[in-house]
Amino acid sequence: MxxxxxxxxxxxxxxxxxxxxxxxxxxxxxxxxxxxxxxxxxxxxxxxxxxxxxxxxxxxxxxxxxxxxxxxxxxxxxxxxxxxxKNYWFQRVRKLNNKDFHQYVCQKVSNRFKIPIIDFSLYSILKALPIKIILELIENYERENMIKEESYINxxxxxxxxxxxxxxxxxxxxxxxxxxxxxxxxxxxxxxxxxxxxxxxxxxxxxxxxxxxxxxxxxxxxxxxxxxxxxxxxxxxxxxxxxxxxxxxxxxxxxxxxxxxxxxxxxxxxxxxFAKQWLLLRNLSHRKTEDKERKVLTAMRISNS
Ligand SMILES: [Zn+2]
Known part of the structure; x- marks a missing residue:
């Protein structure tokens, strides 16, 4: 069996x-x-x-x-x-203009990393941050751009x-x-x-x-x-x-x-x-790229921030 x-x-x-x-x-x-x-x-x-x-x-x-x-x-x-x-942070991010919010995030948190972060994906960067910072970024960005909070989806x-x-x-x-x-x-x-x-x-x-x-x-x-x-x-x-x-x-x-x-x-x-080998089989999988990026960002984080 x-x-x-x-x-x-x-x-x-x-x-x-x-x-x-x-x-x-x-x-x-x-x-x-x-x-x-x-x-x-x-x-x-x-x-x-x-x-x-x-x-x-x-x-x-x-x-x-x-x-x-x-x-x-x-x-x-x-x-x-x-x-x-109130929706989860990743659901709120999904509704934002990815490119514009990406630039905004890079501007605001670049000082938290030892390397330039502009080439890393938005989610890789966000997932290397504490939740308090993620929520602040979303809330400030929404406020500064007068973006209305989306309706509740859960x-x-x-x-x-x-x-x-x-x-x-x-x-x-x-x-x-x-x-x-x-x-x-x-x-x-x-x-x-x-x-x-x-x-x-x-x-x-x-x-x-x-x-x-x-x-x-x-x-x-x-x-x-x-x-x-x-x-x-x-x-x-x-x-x-x-x-x-x-x-x-x-x-x-x-x-x-x-x-x-x-x-x-x-x-x-x-x-x-092929559960375990799935990511290896699917070499270009998005998740694999994100994992790699996140490992680099986590290692390059400036401590105490
Ligand atoms: Zn979840």
Whole structure:
């Protein structure tokens, strides 16, 4: 039997596509909820479905299909985003003029790096900064250019309450502000992790047992410090975005996930089959370039800034 897998989705804009993906997976795997995965982490042939961020399309498109097929899922959200109805920083950046905002960011933060940053991509630069600076850059840029804040695109608190009461959806924590935790001070890292778990507990009235790292790449986005904080919270399973199947040898506290956002059955089958080698096979992949850039920028950061 094949190794168990956890899949990661974000937005679903085509219900039919999502339904077909699940139906095809169902021929090869047994769908389990997060607790069943936790209890049977060393078993083969299991598949757990996860969603990050809580985009409105989860409620509109994914949830009805999960419900129709009776498939459980975990939804990782920020309690602050939902309570404030204020979009995640990366969603706000998406709405800005990329070229113009890129120039603005370079101007404002070039003094934080030992090398010129103009040739690095906007997201590589932002992901090398603490969340406080990222939010300041967005807010100041929006204000100076009189850009109206975009409308809210994630689930509402009422929808969250409906989802948490459903048999199929488990709510998991995804920090408060979606920072790159590795860029933060000890104090902020702890606040982002523990604060989000406590706030979700308060809102849902339920234990929060699962956590997914924002961005989620081991080493680049989080490390031992974050895992230590999570262990103190009693969280049962922590999910990364490292593309891999669940194998006997892996550290069972950090579960890898294979990201799925598009493609037909053949494409998805191969993406799962070659999970670990996927980035190598796809040599020009955007993510690989970004990872490389981020490693350089992080190493070239001027400390104490
Ligand atoms: Zn996320």
């Amino acid at each position: 094949q190794n168990s897998i956890v899949l990661m989705f974000h937005e679903i804009h085509n219900k039919l596509w999502f339904k077909e993906v699940l139906q095809n997976l169902g021929k090869r795997y047994k769908f389990v909820n997060a607790f069943q995965l936790y209890e049977n982490i060393n078993n083969k042939g299991l598949c757990h479905i996860t969603f990050d961020d809580g985009h409105q399309s989860f409620y509109d498109n994914a949830y009805p299909i999960l419900y129709e097929l009776g498939i459980p899922a975990t939804l990782f959200v920020s309690p602050k985003v939902i309570e404030d109805e 689930i509402t608190i009422e929808q969250l309450m409906e989802l948490k009461d459903s048999e199929l959806v488990e709510i998991g924590s995804h920090t408060i502000n979606h920072p790159i935790l590795a860029n933060e001070s000890d104090r902020v890292a702890e606040f982002e992790i523990k604060g989000s778990i406590e706030n979700l507990k308060r809102i849902t009235g339920k234990e929060i047992n699962y956590f997914a790292f924002p961005n989620g790449q081991p080493g680049l986005d989080f490390g031992d410090r974050e895992l230590k904080i999570l262990k103190e919270t009693g969280i049962k399973l922590v999910f990364s975005t490292e593309s891999n199947k669940i194998k006997g040898s892996f550290h069972n506290y950090v579960v890898p996930r294979i990201g799925i956002s598009k493609g037909n059955n053949f494409f998805i089958k191969n993406k799962i089959r």
